[in-house]
Amino acid sequence: ATYVEVKKASMPYLRYPEFLEKIEAINHPLIDDGIISFSRRVFHTIAEAEAKIHGESLDDIHFHEVGASDAVADVFGAAFAYFSLGLDKEKVYSLPVALGGGSTISSHGRIPIPAPATLEILKGAPIHGGPAKVELATPTGAALLVNMVDEFKNFLPPIRVVEIGYGAGKMDQEFPNILRIMKGERSLEEDKIVLFETNLDHLSGEVIGNLFDDLIGEGALDVTITPILMKKNRPGHLLRVISKPEDQENILRRIFKETGTLGIRIFPQVHRTILKREKIPFKVNIKGEWTVNFKVAFLDSEIISARIEYDDAKRISSKIGLPLREVMEIAEEQFKREMVNKIEGY
Structure with a gap:
């Protein structure tokens, strides 16, 4: 596993706007606009969490520990690796985040683990405590993760592993203190779709045929119209439409306008292999x-x-x-x- 040691100079605590000015002033041939932009997003994620926890505005929030020079090295180093490895062009998955446990000393005194800012940043992501009674996820690490990851999974997705990398931590634990990254290829791809359904019992064949063309024109990926027998033995049709999530609003409006139906069943964010x-x-x-x-x-x-x-x-x-x-x-x-x-x- 690779271990990187950062030798730092002291850096005063800065308010968030002052901190951004320092970032913009960084000038190095290896640090391009993409790395600068990504790093700004990471620190903005941290600032938003800290501001919410402290009840302050972004202009007033101080970065304290995460404003230290080692955090700058962490973020810019991770951003450099992210772009150098081409991960910005790949789909990035993460397993649930191990938080650790217990308590730790901060500039505000003793606080529980995970730190409030860490928990705020990871809101919506799968997490679990342990496996050690120490801090395993910091605000900086959490902010890097959520800005890199496209989707969290409870288990590894089906892939063919082609490369593996290990990064070593400094803290000695009863388990290997490493971060593992796997690069894989997928023979089966996955995307997200929205499925719509509604029953129709009052439209002529001409209107139904025109509806098919209209929905395809609105961006529908597929349209099926199936004869069905409805309540009271009335003949009708089942309309089913598949679309991309971004076309959902246009598809819904078109169905309502063209059919006059009173309701549409929606199955959002269906995963399609x-x-x-x-x-x-x-x-x-x-x-x-x-x-x-x-x-x-x-x-x-x-x-x-x-x-x-x-x-x-x-x-x-x-x-x-x-x-x-x-x-x-x-x-x-x-x-x-x-x-x-x-x-x-x-």
């Missing part, structure tokens, strides 16, 4: 040469499915007068024959 997908250009020969796109899905390096884009197949079908089904079958057979053995690492 998806295969890695790529759009790959390919030339097919069907009564002439055509350039089309294939949607290819992978599980690890294995191709699970490869389908020609519908619009490309329809274009060829209308041009040569061949049924759409046959165009798709011929194109997919040619793709399978010529590309499957070449596609790994494409």
